Amino acid sequence: MPVEFMQEPERLTAALSGEIDHHQAGPLRERIDEAAIRLRPKLLCLDFGDVSFMDSSAVGLVMGRYRTISAFGGQLEVIRLSPAAARMMRLSGIQQLATLKEI
Amino acid sequence: MKACINQMKLEIESRSVNESFARAAVAAFAAQLDPTLEELSDIKTAVSEAVTNCIVHAYPDRRGQIYLWAGLYEDGLVRVRIRDRGCGIADVRQAMEPLFTTLGGERSGLGFAVMESFMDRVRVRSILGSGTTVTLEKRILGRAARDGD
Numbered sequence A: 001m002p003v004e005f006m007q008e009p010e011r012l013t014a015a016l017s018g019e020i021d022h023h024q025a026g027p028l029r030e031r032i033d034e035a036a037i038r039l040r041p042k043l044l045c046l047d048f049g050d051v052s053f054m055d056s057s058a059v060g061l062v063m064g065r066y067r068t069i070s071a072f073g074g075q076l077e078v079i080r081l082s083p084a085a086a087r088m089m090r091l092s093g094i095q096q097l098a099t100l101k102e103i
Numbered sequence B: 001m002k003a004c005i006n007q008m009k010l011e012i013e014s015r016s017v018n019e020s021f022a023r024a025a026v027a028a029f030a031a032q033l034d035p036t037l038e039e040l041s042d043i044k045t046a047v048s049e050a051v052t053n054c055i056v057h058a059y060p061d062r063r064g065q066i067y068l069w070a071g072l073y074e075d076g077l078v079r080v081r082i083r084d085r086g087c088g089i090a091d092v093r094q095a096m097e098p099l100f101t102t103l104g105g106e107r108s109g110l111g112f113a114v115m116e117s118f119m120d121r122v123r124v125r126s127i128l129g130s131g132t133t134v135t136l137e138k139r140i141l142g143r144a145a146r147d148g149d
């Protein structure tokens, strides 16, 4: 599954790549949650810079990871979103719970 | 109404692995109208939403068929129809409201909202117990229009 993790003090970055749809979202969810629950970072950062396609399943993935990380008091950041991806994310209202950064 | 210049049909099984195949197939067909990358990406996204809904909602606990049809028109219109013979939608208007979902969990309830924001027109016809048809339309202005030649 195309996700790479980078660990810094208090910060865990999950760099996603390829196409994120319903088919890919399940395995991604498991891998990110496994790492987040094990490492319990203060900040979980989802990097969308190498994502070539996404649909609303990626929005569900982000909202679900917000629930994972906030369950133990962490924060969520979503970075390097394309303009279209950011537009889609904002339809969900997630910008009120997490930090969104566009490319 | 402008004439249809080309059509295609595709029938696939409701397996999630077919989501990427379905959107890529429709995009490859629509590429005949010389769309911009952004227009192609909008079509892919909307098709992905409709096909995923067939897999996740129409056939929740069985394998079913998904019927895709796409037509290209003289004036640059792309029309895509995604049809299933699944459970149907009780209240289409409510289903199309942003954030409305009957599944929860990792679903955000944004599929129809995304189709509406990425396409020019979205129509949904559904009969409870017999299936749903989603029709998507987008006018391709294309690379030529954008480049001004």
Ligand SMILES: Nc1ncnc2c1ncn2[C@@H]1O[C@H](COP(=O)(O)OP(=O)(O)OP(=O)(O)O)[C@@H](O)[C@H]1O
Pocket (backbone or CB within 6 Å): A056, A057, A060, B049, B053, B054, B057, B058, B059, B084, B086, B087, B088, B089, B095, B096, B100, B101, B102, B103, B104, B106, B107, B108, B109, B110, B111, B112, B113, B132
């Ligand atoms: N083909 C279908 N057959 C039966 N029900 C459907 C179909 N498409 C959509 N629905 C119903 O409409 C609701 C809204 O669909 P929509 O795609 O907007 O959101 P979702 O699929 O629940 O979440 P998301 O698309 O964000 O993952 C669904 O929860 C489902 O109840």
Ligand SMILES: [Mg+2]
Pocket (backbone or CB within 6 Å): A056, B049, B052, B053, B110, B111, B112
């Ligand atoms: Mg959906």
